[in-house]
Amino acid sequence: MMQNNALQFKRQVTIKLADVKLQGALSRLQSRFVEGRSAVISEIADLPQTRDAAAGIRNRVLNDLEHWLLHFEREATARGTVVHWAETGEDVNRIVTEIAAQHGVKTAAKSKSMVSEECGLNDALERAGVTVMETDLGEYILQLAKEAPSHIVAPVVHKNKEEVADLFAEKHGLPRKTGIAELCREAREILRPAFLNADMGISGANFLIAETGSALIVTNEGNGRLVTTLPRVHVAITGIEKVVPTLEDVSTLLRLLPRSATGQSITNYVSMLTGKKSVTDPDGPEHFHIILLDNGRSSLLGGEMQDMLRCIRCGACMNHCPVYQNIGGHAYGWVYPGPMGSILTPLLSGLENSPDLPNASTLCGACAVVCPVKIPLPDLLRKLREKQMERGMKSRQETLLLKTWAWFALHPKLYAFATKVGVKFMAILGGKEKLLHNLPGASGWTNGRDFPAPTGKTFRELYRKEHNK
Amino acid sequence: MSARDNILNKIRKAQTPNSNAAEVIAQHLAQHPRGPRPNIPDDLVAHFKARALKLSSDVLETDDSKNVPQLLADYLREKSLPMSGVCWPELADLPWLAAGLEIHSHPPLPHLNPDGTTSHSTKPASGQVAGYLPKGEEANISLREFNDTDAVGVTSAFCAIAETGTLMMLGGADTPATTSLLPETHVAIVDPKRIVATMEDAWELMRKEFSQPPRAVNFISGPSRTADIEQTVTLGAHGPYRVLLILAPL
Amino acid sequence: MRVGFFVTCLVDAMRPRIGFAAIKLLEAAGCEVAVPEQQTCCGQPGYNSGDRKSATALALKFLAEFESFDYVVVPSGSCAGMTVKHYPDLFKDDAALLARFTALGARTFELTDFLHNVAQLKSVPGKFHGTLTYHDSCSGLRELDVYQQPRALLATMPDVTIKEMVESTTCCGFGGTFSVKYGELSTRMADNKCTHIADTNCDTIVGGDLGCLLNIEGRLRRNGDHSTRVLHIAEVLADTGE
Known part of the structure; x- marks a missing residue:
């Protein structure tokens, strides 16, 4: 399990507010993502109805999660996918390690997965002797720098290009590049062999489609496609709440997810993966495993925090949060920052370990306005404050x-x-x-x-x- | 107790069981209702082109697919790009060599017969992505495995979606996903008749022509990109640096 | 129409003239204004800090004092938002009280919202002369859709020019107890707001919530800006400012 450092929140705020480089980086986030979203969200003429529909799709599944999960499992299994269930992050690590051992995996290429960050999967695999290569450019930079993501969509938003240039020059042993395009090209060339040689691909899944038993992944770089196409084993790790009923339902969510996340009408790639490679398929993995992680999610069901499980991880709440905009993601101490993190961290990783997070918000409501699935984030923050009061956790x-x-x-x-x-x-x-x-x-x-x-x-x-x- | 049982028990305990859940779920899956959708103008081709350009795809058009190699050759020459690459078998017949291009086809791959045996198809199955048996010298192509160093990958598309300027690719015996992924230039020949309005229409077309989704369905919307460094969009991350769409009847 | 005026605890203690300005505007709009004497606080500080119990008690007190009026008007988006949006949440398990609070919420308005949309005030007594910039406070904006209303009222004043600051709808960092508990963060957010205000070159910043205005003024003064005037919208519209 990823360690929760949210107890350090106040100390971190002081450090982050004084970090000039970070402040420069965060100002870019605001202009790109806030303005970017605003430019394309208007393409959806009936936005209120679309948001209602999206929230409704998520609620439909969450209100009957058992049956939808079982339906998904049945369809996925019928196509040759092995579905695993994991109660905790440690369980995920154990399952992936076992799959790796079973297939003689020496190297793994990984596309971005925040759920795997919950588990601390990379460390576990390295301990088991599997070399893991992060392939999302941002995650790759962080792996080189031995840092954690500070944003769920733009993980390396806290670094500027000079820092990346220094890091690449040091770790790659190549002449220092200065342009962003050159840096991207260098990473591509270093990582291409990793894709071609990896025994195992590891990815997350943005959605699981019950109708077809598929995992759906949205990416821009193409690394998600590579790790799910080239290696002979593919393991997708995601939360139990990610099920969506049908292809039509997923279409509605796809109209909102990239627009809310990065200000794109659609991501470059949307990959729907169903089952393992068949006899006639020229490419694709021979083994496809999907791991469904609970890690505290089921405890949110049926209660006043269930709305949080609608989250589709777009990051719009943090992009628009005046607190996040000023301190970045690391201060929040665990995997998920910003408003959604201030709710998920206490719920999944202990309210007693994150006493500041529900309180470090003015409840300004900017997050709730942009949430594509209408999670009442300020209300949920307030409910956590009520829990603190009930449990005598306030000073x-x-x-x-x-x-x-x-x-x-x-x-x-x-x-x-x-x-x-x-x-x-x-x-x-x-x-x-x-x-x-x-x-x-x-x-x-x-x-x-x-x-x-x-x-x-x-x-x-x-x-x-x-x-x- | 397995992890599966534990998780399902926790869910069961948290929620009041819905007595007719199975029925409700079956009904929703059978009806798969559509949600709110954008209004797409009637001229799907024009809308598709406009959206594709917005995604940084390049777009060319011809009314005869025989002209595709020449259009591609001119495009590559103008950009000083390598004049060689690989294509899906169904496109091997196009006059590549005459246009000065060295385009190799993927080898034909075995098709699975209903009785479980495999065979090489000799002609396109109607309504489906074509199987292809190469014609060797006649087609002026050679056969080999896909190579990571291929500069250009030429594909068609299952269909295209006007809503966002997106290609819908279905993986299959003769439609490997790698062709649109590993080369630095991806060229897709899009049949204007196969441009649909929305994602929902694309799924419907897939349901009509296939009994189940293939292993990989990919929506491709322009060249691969990253904005991870300073949120500056850079084209050509791990996938193609450029995507050329050639609208031509197939 | 009989309007019950809820002064709010901050206006009562810190800037009484805002209360008088608001009454003047309501009377100009033809309202008969009453100010229940026993009124204190709407309960928002407790509610937002997780103290549902005290918020519930204060909500009941508010109901007793204001239920009889045709309308309730509040010169603060956040206190009005508490009444309109959050009182019903406190009584969601009590159908009878929920109905009463919902009905009360439907008759309760933020001041500019009431003046513009309900009373449809077409001219205001204020004589303000100059260029000002407007800060949109979060609760009024996002809980009650107050954005156009103050601008529309200001537009009736011939000598007023509004120069919009960038990010006028971004939180100033007040957030009630947040401003003390997370002082550093709150200060940085106020500082950003002050920068945006300064960029407009306006000598007056106007808003609809005194909490935000005290926060902004506090940061301006600490930064050595003693000249920029920080005014509540009611003061501008009624010209009772000093």
């Missing part, structure tokens, strides 16, 4: 403050008196400038901002005076 100071405020608010006479005294006192402290530079207990505010002082009298005092004239 004594915060709880006391909230209770005190509510108590006064429920006692209008005392409230009126307390605010009257409070604002008068603060107005005096504000002085001629009418600004408070320090507020005891609110240094979080005053470290970076002045606090505009109140004018000295409450509305209720003035209003009463006026109306008793």
Whole structure:
């Protein structure tokens, strides 16, 4: 299992806000992805209906997940796919390692899979003696740099091209390239043999299609096609919630996924993979395994967090999140960053391990507006805060403050008196400038901002005076 | 208890079981209803072309597929690209050599007969992607395995989707996926009659002509690309650097 | 029409003149305005911090004080959003109360939304002269669709020019208790907003939510900007600003 470092969130925020290179990188994300989405999402004339339909498709499966999973399994098996079930990330690692051993796999070429990041699969395979090559350009760069992805769609968004150029020069031992196109060409040439020689291809799956027993993968680089076509064994790893009923249903989701993710009307490649290579097929894997990972997902079913399972991993919520835009993905501490990560990390990896994540949001709602499957992300963040309150996980100071405020608010006479005294006192402290530079207990505010002082009298005092004239 | 049982038990426990789930699912699968779809203009060919250009595909047109080799030769020459490559067997008959191109066909591959035996088909099965028996010297082509160094890969397409300017490719005995994937230039001959409006129409065509999806169905929408470095779109990631679509009746 | 005016705790304590400006506008629109004396806080701080219990108690208090009015008007998108969107969530398991809160929500409006769409105010008493930029606060914008309304009202003022900042709809970083709990992040978000404001060269920034305005003003002043005026939309429309 990937370690959860979300306990370090606040410390990481300080570091990330001060990281000049990161800040430069994040500004690009905003212009490319936010503007990119906005330019193509308007191609969908009936966007509200399409989003409703997409959410409905996901709900249809989630409300009856057992039956849809079993139907998928039946169809996939009929086409010669081996379907595995994994309760935890460790189970995935064990299953993939066993498949590798069974087929004498020495090298694996891998296309992007966030689920495999949950499991820490690469390390497990390396320990078992299998060489793993990440082939998505971003993931490949991260593998060289020994870093984790900071975005679920653009994993290396936190690095600039100079950093990539330095890294390639060091690791490839070739003359340092400077242009982005040259860097891409160099990676292509280094990775092509890896595809041709790999014994095993590992991929994720964006959707599992129950009707046909297929795994569907959306990619741009073509590495997804290569790892699912050339090696003699293909293992696709995905979450149990990824089932979609029919080809028509998947079409609806495909209209929204790339537009929401990267501002593309469609990704370069959409690959629907069904079964293993048949006698007549000229290419394709001789063995096709699909691993269905639970890893806590089933615990979201039937409850108030089930909506989160609709997620199709487009990343629009983080692209549009003013918190993510300022700190990037690493600060979130686990696999999934941004609003969806602030909900999934506590749910899959322990609320006690990620106390800040549900709270580090202004609930501004920008994420919910762009979510293609209408997940009420701010509401779910708030529900996690409620869970923290119920389980006594909030600091004594915060709880006391909230209770005190509510108590006064429920006692209008005392409230009126307390605010009257409070604002008068603060107005005096504000002085001629009418600004408070320090507020005891609110240094979080005053470290970076002045606090505009109140004018000295409450509305209720003035209003009463006026109306008793 | 297996992991499968454990997971299914957890799901069962979390959800109120739906007594007629099997029926509801069977009905949804049988009807496979369509969701909201974009309005595609009646001129599917024009719309397809416009969308394909938007995806950085190049588009050429001819009313006779015999002209395809010459169009391709001119295209490659203009871009100073290698004049050689590989094609799907069904396209081996086109006059490649006359246009100055050295295009090799994939070898014919065995077809699976209903009785489980295999054989080489001698003529295209009606309505399906053609099987092909090469004609050797007559066609001026040679036969060999696909090679990673092939510069150009020539294919047709199962159909094309106007909605996004997308090719729909079905893998099969004579339609290897690698031809559109490994070369730096992918050339696809698109029959204008096989351009459909939406993805749903494409699936419907597949259902009509095949009893089940082939192992690999690929939607291809322009040259491979990456924007992983500084979110700058760069064409030619791991797949082709360019995609040339030639609209020609097949 | 009888309008119950919910002042909001922030306006009550920090900027009473916004409350008076709002009343002036409501009266200009022909409303009979009442200000229930016992009103305090809508319960949003507790609700957004996971304290459902206190939010529920305050929601009931709000219902008791405001249910009798034809309309309830609030000079804040976030407090109005609490009433319209979130009170029903608190009572989703109590059909009778849910119905009452839903009905109340349907009669509750953010100030500019009410003035423009319900009262259809065509001219405002304000005499503001100059160019201003407008910050769209999150709750009003995304929970209540408040975007055109303040602009339409400002457009009735002959001497007002609106110069839009980039990302006017991006959060300023206030977020209630977020602004204190995650002060550094909140400050950075406010700082970005201040940059966008400065880029417009406007000497006045206007918004519809006092929380956001205090946040923006606090950052402007800390940055040494003591001249940019930070005003609530009601102050501009009613010209009771200093």
